[in-house]
Amino acid sequence: MGIPTVTITSSEFTGLARNTMKSIGFADMAFVEVPHPMGMIPLDEIRAKVDKAFPQIMKMATAWQPSAAGASASVPAYPAERIKFKGDYEALNKMFYSKKWSIGLPIVPPTPQAVAAMLKGTKRDPSEVVWTVPPKMGRLTVELVAAIGTMAGAKPEHMPLLLAVVKALSHPDYDWRGSSTTTAPTVPVVIISGPIVKELGIGYSTGAIGGEMPVNTAIGYFINLVGDIVGGSMPPDPDKSSHGSTGDLVALVVGENEEQNPWKQSYAVERGFQPTDSVVTSFAAYLGTNNTDHTSGNGEQLLNTISLGVAGVACGITSCFADYDKPYALSNKVKYAFLLLGPEHADTIYRGFPSKQAVKEYVIKKAVAPLWMYAPDVCKPPESFGEYTPDTLMPRFAKPESVHIVVTGGPGKQSQIWVPFPTGVRPVLVKVEK
Amino acid sequence: MKLLSGTLAILSLFAFSILPAGPATAAKQPEQAWEVLNPSGTVAIETVKPAQRITTLEGKTIVLRWNNKNNGDKVLERLAELLGEKVPSAKVIKLYETEKSTIMTSGSKAEAQRIAKLAKDAKADLVIAAQAD
Numbered sequence: 071m072g073i074p075t076v077t078i079t080s081s082e083f084t085g086l087a088r089n090t091m092k093s094i095g096f097a098d099m100a101f102v103e104v105p106h107p108m109g110m111i112p113l114d115e116i117r118a119k120v121d122k123a124f125p126q127i128m129k130m131a132t133a134w135q136p137s138a139a140g141a142s143a144s145v146p147a148y149p150a151e152r153i154k155f156k157g158d159y160e161a162l163n164k165m166f167y168s169k170k171w172s173i174g175l176p177i178v179p180p181t182p183q184a185v186a187a188m189l190k191g192t193k194r195d196p197s198e199v200v201w202t203v204p205p206k207m208g209r210l211t212v213e214l215v216a217a218i219g220t221m222a223g224a225k226p227e228h229m230p231l232l233l234a235v236v237k238a239l240s241h242p243d244y245d246w247r248g249s250s251t252t253t254a255p256t257v258p259v260v261i262i263s264g265p266i267v268k269e270l271g272i273g274y275s276t277g278a279i280g281g282e283m284p285v286n287t288a289i290g291y292f293i294n295l296v297g298d299i300v301g302g303s304m305p306p307d308p309d310k311s312s313h314g315s316t317g318d319l320v321a322l323v324v325g326e327n328e329e330q331n332p333w334k335q336s337y338a339v340e341r342g343f344q345p346t347d348s349v350v351t352s353f354a355a356y357l358g359t360n361n362t363d364h365t366s367g368n369g370e371q372l373l374n375t376i377s378l379g380v381a382g383v384a385c386g387i388t389s390c391f392a393d394y395d396k397p398y399a400l401s402n403k404v405k406y407a408f409l410l411l412g413p414e415h416a417d418t419i420y421r422g423f424p425s426k427q428a429v430k431e432y433v434i435k436k437a438v439a440p441l442w443m444y445a446p447d448v449c450k451p452p453e454s455f456g457e458y459t460p461d462t463l464m465p466r467f468a469k470p471e472s473v474h475i476v477v478t479g480g481p482g483k484q485s486q487i488w489v490p491f492p493t494g495v496r497p498v499l500v501k502v503e504k
Numbered sequence: 505m506k507l508l509s510g511t512l513a514i515l516s517l518f519a520f521s522i523l524p525a526g527p528a529t530a531a532k533q534p535e536q537a538w539e540v541l542n543p544s545g546t547v548a549i550e551t552v553k554p555a556q557r558i559t560t561l562e563g564k565t566i567v568l569r570w571n572n573k574n575n576g577d578k579v580l581e582r583l584a585e586l587l588g589e590k591v592p593s594a595k596v597i598k599l600y601e602t603e604k605s606t607i608m609t610s611g612s613k614a615e616a617q618r619i620a621k622l623a624k625d626a627k628a629d630l631v632i633a634a635q636a637d
Binding site: 072073074075076077078079080082083087092093094095096097098099104106107108109110111113116117119120121124127128131132133134135136145146147150151152153154155156157158159160161162169170171179180181182185199202203206207208209210211213214217218221242245248253295299300397398399400493 | 533534535536537538539540541542543544545546547548549550551552554555556557558559560561566567572573574575576578579582583586590604605607608609612613614620623624628629630631632633634635637
């Protein structure tokens with residue numbers, strides 16, 4: 071837009087700011103650093119920090135000039151560089167880790183032969199760039215999808231699925247940049263629906279999100295290899311996740327348990343796809359929570375305890391009356407929830423709620439918390455709500471569209487609740503093209 | 505060169521740590537000659553020409569942009585006070601008050617462009633943004 075800027079950053083986040091600057095094409099910008107933290111400190115401390123920084127702000131506003139931009143070398147995205155290396159398997163892994171080509175778990179070596187075998191799983195041109203991955207803006211070609219898929223333990227027949235996952239993650243509604251650089255422990259969530267679940271042996275029953283699910287694990291590992299190696303989002307900069315989570319190593323990948331879905335309609339079909347379509351659904355999530363309810367004897371009782379989880383998960387950042395159809399805003403954060411219902415829980419709910427819509431309408435009424443439990447500023451009831459006090463129960467969501475239902479997992483009285491990173495606009499659904 | 509099967513490599517997950525200071529190391533394996541692809545991807549960034557800088561704030565329009573991070577607005581409130589004292593001829597616009605939809609971290613390029621356009625529409629000569637956190 072041609073407007074000069076001065077950006078005030080706290081010292082712990084200047085690195086992320088500079089990284090972002092480079093990734094959008096600037097060689098230099100005017101930054102003024104103030105001592106971290108700025109959030110959650112008293113007003114007098116904030117004012118003192120600004121007073122101290124003011125001379126520098128004035129200087130950067132009027133006397134700063136950007137350094138000359140260096141000409142960027144034009145390096146083709148394809149073919150990927152071939153590296154020769156001597157050493158045993160452990161040494162090869164150490165070399166990969168030292169070059170930031172892996173994330174701390176062993177990899178299957180992406181030899182040219184292995185990558186060529188993977189490429190046989192797709193008709194796509196290996197030179198095609200399928201995603202320029204933020205924040206580093208590395209170009210992910212079909213060849214690199216095959217290489218990184220190899221590293222993660224994927225097989226040639228997984229290539230169409232890997233490419234569909236990439237398409238979903240790269241959609242603007244996902245917000246890969248924000249979710250992969252935030253201080254929050256975000257997890258890429260991928261739900262797979264349709265015939266491909268059984269065709270590829272994707273876990274959808276007992277332990278589906280855990281170990282011993284080689285396809286789920288390979289896809290989940292692939293996602294984080296892409297994000298960290300090609301996207302460059304590694305801690306401490308630009309991945310600022312305060313704690314991180316195991317989701318930074320292996321993303322959550324799970325198949326729908328369609329055969330035990332009492333509503334007889336998969337999530338993908340509910341969203342407009344055909345039962346014969348294989349579909350990837352993805353969103354960036356905050357760490358989910360579990361519902362372990364062995365005693366509720368009917369759907370209402372069970373949805374009551376599930377609603378407690380819906381109201382509480384990602385506490386601190388969630389808004390009341392979050393509106394699925396309105397954009398992210400200060401008072402419209404975390405605007406939907408996925409209920410990953412175990413089949414036994416689904417059956418219990420189904421007996422009282424023969425339609426998913428009825429479940430959604432019930433949950434938005436019951437997923438409530440008193441106003442005083444919401445963080446300051448994020449819960450702004452609409453004027454039509456009327457008078458309220460700090461003890462008034464405020465619903466988390468404004469509309470049933472905020473509740474998304476997936477049946478997955480195996481026997482047991484368990485369900486999970488996952489909610490999105492707030493700048494994620496919608497869950498992204500992509501058909502797997504074979 | 506030897507191509508390890510995926511199964512062998514996955515089994516190796518449990519055999520040793522690859523971390524540089526890993527405590528457990530398996531028996532030394534035979535040295536091999538490897539050829540592998542560099543998986544990091546080349547970087548594609550189009551260089552952006554920086555905006556022309558200004559040399560004075562006198563008589564200029566200064567737009568303050570808050571991205572919703574906690575206390576960023578309070579940073580800018582104090583800054584507005586100081587600018588009012590030191591450069592009274594400057595016009596200070598708090599974009600977070602005049603365009604409340606800008607109170608957000610721009611999750612997409614389109615959102616970033618929308619916010620930038622609103623600053624331009626406000627005839628900004630300079631934007632000062634508080635990231636905070």
